[in-house]
Amino acid sequence: MRFLELIGTIILKYALIFREGDGTMKRIGLTGGIASGKSTASAILRGWGACIIDADAIAHGLMEPQAPLYEAYRAHFGEGVILPDGQLNRRRIGQIAFADPAEKRWLDETAHPVIRRAIEQELERAEAAGEPAVILDIPLLFETGWQAHVDESWLIDVPEPLQLARLQSRNGYSREEATRRIAAQMPLSEKRRLADVIIDNSGTEQELMERLHVLWQKQPHQAAGSNSRKEETHI
Numbered sequence: 008m009r010f011l012e013l014i015g016t017i018i019l020k021y022a023l024i025f026r027e028g029d030g031t032m033k034r035i036g037l038t039g040g041i042a043s044g045k046s047t048a049s050a051i052l053r054g055w056g057a058c059i060i061d062a063d064a065i066a067h068g069l070m071e072p073q074a075p076l077y078e079a080y081r082a083h084f085g086e087g088v089i090l091p092d093g094q095l096n097r098r099r100i101g102q103i104a105f106a107d108p109a110e111k112r113w114l115d116e117t118a119h120p121v122i123r124r125a126i127e128q129e130l131e132r133a134e135a136a137g138e139p140a141v142i143l144d145i146p147l148l149f150e151t152g153w154q155a156h157v158d159e160s161w162l163i164d165v166p167e168p169l170q171l172a173r174l175q176s177r178n179g180y181s182r183e184e185a186t187r188r189i190a191a192q193m194p195l196s197e198k199r200r201l202a203d204v205i206i207d208n209s210g211t212e213q214e215l216m217e218r219l220h221v222l223w224q225k226q227p228h229q230a231a232g233s234n235s236r237k238e239e240t241h242i
């Protein structure tokens with residue numbers, strides 16, 4: 008019996024080594040302006056089995072009652088940003104921060120180091136689990152310097168008038184509120200210059216899916232022997 012257990016352990020160990028390959032996990036930064044379609048793209052990729060790390064979701068978790076950003080925001084913005092159910096009024100905080108550069112700076116300086124540490128932990132977990140590739144869905148990839156920590160950056164790209172329309176329709180923002188949020192980010196022209204791969208999302212979701220599929224086929228999880236070489240692509 009002992010002998011069989013030993014054989015089982017050895018087989019399991021080698022199976023894990025085989026699965027983990029050489030231990031190098033490809034990191035892909037998926038970014039884009041607000042309401043460009045990052046979450047839509049992530050959901051499609053997740054459906055194909057991609058390992059996704061969602062920076063906005065991590066940030067929101069850190070804003071739950073008792074979490075570090077909840078306490079920091081409450082202390083800074085006061086009781087006026089607490090909803091009757093005890094949750095943070097994130098929309099209200101956005102209205103304050105995106106209308107006042109000093110408040111926006113405070114928000115960034117407070118939130119980004121905390122979010123960064125949480126993302127790093129998620130990346131370590133993915134690496135330890137032997138993921139061949141991970142997609143980091145992060146709106147501020149270029150603004151926060153995360154670009155240096157990924158192997159490749161993918162930009163979900165939409166023309167600005169369409170971005171404005173989708174943002175207003177999704178969030179119910181006025182034109183002014185939506186414009187302010189777009190203006191708080193790096194201009195799309197600059198993001199296009201920095202990105203390795205530009206994924207056009209001005210068409211239908213079906214078209215987005217087709218464009219992503221072309222890219223997804225080339226990733227390490229797929230065909231054995233595919234490479235992770237940086238390519239200049241515009242699709």
Ligand SMILES: CC(C)(COP(=O)(O)OP(=O)(O)OC[C@H]1O[C@@H](n2cnc3c(N)ncnc32)[C@H](O)[C@@H]1O)[C@@H](O)C(=O)NCCC(=O)NCCS
Nearest residue numbers: 040041062063066097098100101115118122146147191192
């Ligand atoms: C201001 C807050 C409270 C607004 O919350 P809300 O739920 O309304 O928006 P949400 O977090 O879903 O963000 C929506 C989009 O706004 C944009 N955005 C959010 N924060 C920022 C920021 N500091 N600078 C520029 N754009 C931002 C991003 O495109 C993001 O995808 C919240 O976004 C926040 O705490 N932001 C600071 C942390 C941060 O930078 N998060 C984004 C990267 S992880």
Ligand SMILES: Nc1ncnc2c1ncn2[C@@H]1O[C@H](COP(=O)(O)OP(=O)(O)OP(=O)(O)O)[C@@H](O)[C@H]1O
Nearest residue numbers: 040041042043044045046047173177210211212215
């Ligand atoms: N190809 C498309 N055709 C029509 N609507 C789309 C398309 N792609 C995304 N949308 C819609 O546009 C809105 C913004 O998309 P999504 O939420 O995926 O953007 P995001 O980049 O993740 O936003 P945020 O920066 O706020 O996190 C959503 O309402 C989504 O359903």
